[in-house]
Amino acid sequence: MEQARPSVVDIQGLGFSYGEARILHDLTMAVGPHEVFAIVGPNAAGKTTLLRCVERVLSPRAGTIYIDGRDLKSLSARDVSRRVASVPQSHTPAFPYAVQDIVLMGRNPHLGAASQPGPHDVTVAQEAMDELGIRAIAARPYTQISGGQLQLVLLARALAQEAQVLLLDEPTAHLDFRNRHLVLGRIRDLAVRRGLTVIMTVHDPNDAMQYADRVGLVSGGALVALGTPQEVLTADNLGQLYGMPIEVLTDGTRHVIVAGIGS
Amino acid sequence: MKRRRFLPTLLLMWVGVLVVLLASLCLGRYPITPQTVLRVLVSRFVPIARTWDPTVDTVVWQVRLPRALAAALVGAALASGGAVFQGLFHNPLVSPYVLGVSSGAGFGAAVAILLGASAAVTQASAFATGAVAVSLTWLIARSGRDRSHVTLVLAGFVVGSLFSSLVAGAQYVADPSTKLPQIVFWLMGSLASVQWSDLLRAVVVIVPCLVAITVLRWKLNILSMGDDEARSLGENPAVMRVVLIGLTTMTTAVSVALSGVIGWVGLVVPHLARGIVGPDSRRLIPASIALGAIYMMIIDDVARTLTMAEIPLGILTGIVGAPVFALLLRRSRSDWD
Numbered sequence: 001m002e003q004a005r006p007s008v009v010d011i012q013g014l015g016f017s018y019g020e021a022r023i024l025h026d027l028t029m030a031v032g033p034h035e036v037f038a039i040v041g042p043n044a045a046g047k048t049t050l051l052r053c054v055e056r057v058l059s060p061r062a063g064t065i066y067i068d069g070r071d072l073k074s075l076s077a078r079d080v081s082r083r084v085a086s087v088p089q090s091h092t093p094a095f096p097y098a099v100q101d102i103v104l105m106g107r108n109p110h111l112g113a114a115s116q117p118g119p120h121d122v123t124v125a126q127e128a129m130d131e132l133g134i135r136a137i138a139a140r141p142y143t144q145i146s147g148g149q150l151q152l153v154l155l156a157r158a159l160a161q162e163a164q165v166l167l168l169d170e171p172t173a174h175l176d177f178r179n180r181h182l183v184l185g186r187i188r189d190l191a192v193r194r195g196l197t198v199i200m201t202v203h204d205p206n207d208a209m210q211y212a213d214r215v216g217l218v219s220g221g222a223l224v225a226l227g228t229p230q231e232v233l234t235a236d237n238l239g240q241l242y243g244m245p246i247e248v249l250t251d252g253t254r255h256v257i258v259a260g261i262g263s
Numbered sequence: 264m265k266r267r268r269f270l271p272t273l274l275l276m277w278v279g280v281l282v283v284l285l286a287s288l289c290l291g292r293y294p295i296t297p298q299t300v301l302r303v304l305v306s307r308f309v310p311i312a313r314t315w316d317p318t319v320d321t322v323v324w325q326v327r328l329p330r331a332l333a334a335a336l337v338g339a340a341l342a343s344g345g346a347v348f349q350g351l352f353h354n355p356l357v358s359p360y361v362l363g364v365s366s367g368a369g370f371g372a373a374v375a376i377l378l379g380a381s382a383a384v385t386q387a388s389a390f391a392t393g394a395v396a397v398s399l400t401w402l403i404a405r406s407g408r409d410r411s412h413v414t415l416v417l418a419g420f421v422v423g424s425l426f427s428s429l430v431a432g433a434q435y436v437a438d439p440s441t442k443l444p445q446i447v448f449w450l451m452g453s454l455a456s457v458q459w460s461d462l463l464r465a466v467v468v469i470v471p472c473l474v475a476i477t478v479l480r481w482k483l484n485i486l487s488m489g490d491d492e493a494r495s496l497g498e499n500p501a502v503m504r505v506v507l508i509g510l511t512t513m514t515t516a517v518s519v520a521l522s523g524v525i526g527w528v529g530l531v532v533p534h535l536a537r538g539i540v541g542p543d544s545r546r547l548i549p550a551s552i553a554l555g556a557i558y559m560m561i562i563d564d565v566a567r568t569l570t571m572a573e574i575p576l577g578i579l580t581g582i583v584g585a586p587v588f589a590l591l592l593r594r595s596r597s598d599w600d
Contacts (some may be wrong), residue, residue, distance in 0.1 A: 015583050037510050081497030088495075094353030094487050095542035107499035116481045116545060161496070184532065 007032050008068055008164055008197040010052060010093040015047055015062030016031075016221075023049045024221045027063070033164070036191045036198045038208035041218035042242055048089065054199065055086045060064075067165060081109035085116070085158035090171035092104045092151065096141035099153050101145070103129055108159030121160075127157035132186055148179025155186065159194075166190065168200035172207060184211045205233050205257045219240055233257060269546050272539065276553035284510065284559045286519065287331035290564050310596070311589020326461075331560055333457040334463070337522045338532070339552040339560025340514035343476055345529025346536065346551040347511045350483035350544055351504055352412050355537075358529030359515040362419040362508070366426035368519040373433035373446045382456060384392050385449075386464070386520040393516035396422050397508075420563055451575030452523035454563055467519045472514045473552060479507065484546040525559075525576045527584025532558050 007030035016024040023046045031037045041045045052058040056067060057073055065072040067083045074085070085106070104127070107121040117125075129135045132152045137145055142153055151171060157165055159166040171187065172180040188211050191198045203207050208215045208229055215232045217225040219241050225232045239258060245260030288300045295303075297314055306313060344359040371392030375385040385593045386403075404418040430450070437443040485498045486507075493500040518525075532555045533547065539554075540546040559576075562583065566574045 057491055057494050077494070078497040078500055080322075086495045090494055091492070092353075092489070094489075095350075095355070095537075097484070097542050101543050105485055105488065105496060108482075111481070111505075113482065114478045175557060 003102045010066040013063035038212035045218045045219040084165040085161035085163035086167035096143040100138040101154045106157035128156040165197045271275045287452035292378025334559040335556035336565040337518040338555035341528040342551040344511040346533040350487045362400045363396040363422035364393045365524045369395030370426045370429045406433040449523045452525040452577035453567040468517045470511045480544045480548040527580045531584045
């Protein structure tokens with residue numbers, strides 16, 4: 001009998017390919033509760049593919065993903081969505097649903113095919129909106145809110161799923177400076193207060209530096225470095241990852257990553 | 264719209280259905296007062312003195328009631344089908360007709376009319392070819408490499424064009440003095456000859472399908488988020504889509520078999536409904552069913568009372584539908600951007 005694993009998400013030797021193209025190769029990592037794990041890497045490194053394997057939208061070619069010690073493949077679609085919630089990178093609204101109706105959709109994993117959200121589901125959705133400070137816009141059409149608010153709405157929808165694992169694909173891609181830090185701050189809060197396991201991909205290594213507990217560098221579909229932000233996000237590592245000179249400036253406690261001056 | 268305001272709104276819509284139904288029984292070449300109509304209806308169940316002409320009985324029971332109920336049923340089916348398709352394809356501009364069911368059914372009806380078949384056989388034939396057309400659309404879309412919605416809609420366009428050509432062929436060989444007008448009239452939509460037996464055959468299919476769609480309607484919200492998001496919300500979009508397309512194809516094919524081809528209802532009514540109760544399908548589907556029934560009964564009343572001759576329903580729904588739809592597009596464009 002295999003011993004229960006302490007990690008919430010445990011990825012063992014993950015491989016994925018689209019036809020001939022190998023996207024992920026022998027990727028192994030584990031993420032625990034209360035932890036924000038950032039995946040950093042250049043475009044087309046396989047970051048999004050990794051997330052999509054964890055939420056089982058894609059099926060890996062090799063390796064195993066354990067969620068709470070259970071093989072992801074052995075779970076039903078509903079079971080997966082009760083354990084893993086995700087916030088998509090981009091979202092195209094088709095109809096002007098009210099914010100509260102969008103958040104309520106996060107309750108779907110807990111509802112049967114013929115049932116509809118009840119009072120308890122409404123309460124959970126309202127708590128999620130309260131937690132993210134968007135209760136005031138609950139009745140607004142979600143097509144008429146700002147990009148930062150939309151991101152918080154989609155995050156609230158994921159929270160309403162009451163899943164242990166939260167996946168975010170470039171959560172700040174379309175946000176201005178203020179909203180970027182607002183959203184990342186909320187995500188950090190959620191990991192601390194709700195004990196969630198957060199895995200997010202980020203474009204800017206500074207986001208990982210400031211908000212992640214641990215960082216994985218992904219390049220060419222493989223994990224090339226893994227550790228705390230200060231261990232991993234070094235000028236050398238990042239220089240190799242992006243193929244450009246990079247400097248890490250510090251005042252002793254805080255660290256800022258900037259493009260290096262031409263070598 | 265707040266949840267607590269929805270139930271009174273829906274109740275009001277159903278009162279509207281009953282009022283329009285009553286009006287439909289009064290209106291016509293042979294006007295009957297509402298009091299008389301109500302007494303005629305009640306006399307079927309309660310023995311009361313018959314103070315009216317026996318003709319009135321026939322007009323109300325054998326002509327107007329089955330026809331008005333058929334209009335309500337067809338309207339409810341086409342409108343809810345449109346709402347379902349718009350949710351499934353996350354596009355407010357599609358209806359069940361995009362999968363080729365109308366031209367498929369039109370071909371079946373045209374062939375049956377050519378062969379001089381009875382009304383019942385014509386309906387059965389229309390239903391069968393309508394279902395074949397949708398299946399063909401489905402098969403063509405599945406054989407493609409790209410399994411997106413666009414492929415399905417394009418496959419529907421291909422199949423629709425094929426069956427339109429076949430319908431044109433049937434019209435070409437039809438006897439221009441007898442069969443051709445029948446085919447053309449059928450293709451333009453009419454409820455003029457609906458009998459109780461026709462209505463009952465449609466009711467036993469459409470009503471259970473509408474109940475099933477109503478039960479599953481919350482899932483439409485989930486599916487309208489797109490396949491990837493639906494999947495991460497724990498739904499199997501492929502399975503749910505087959506179920507919902509199956510149900511709406513059934514209701515649409517049976518409606519077309521009963522009434523001929525009536526366009527625009529599935530586009531216009533869900534838009535009106537969305538304007539009143541919002542886009543949430545928990546409210547939209549029941550509202551579309553009620554408004555569809557009202558809309559189609561009014562259209563049919565206009566069709567049979569406006570001029571001396573009956574106006575084909577498809578012509579009226581097109582004339583009313585296109586401008587209303589254009590207006591709705593203008594007003595609500597910002598919602599889709």
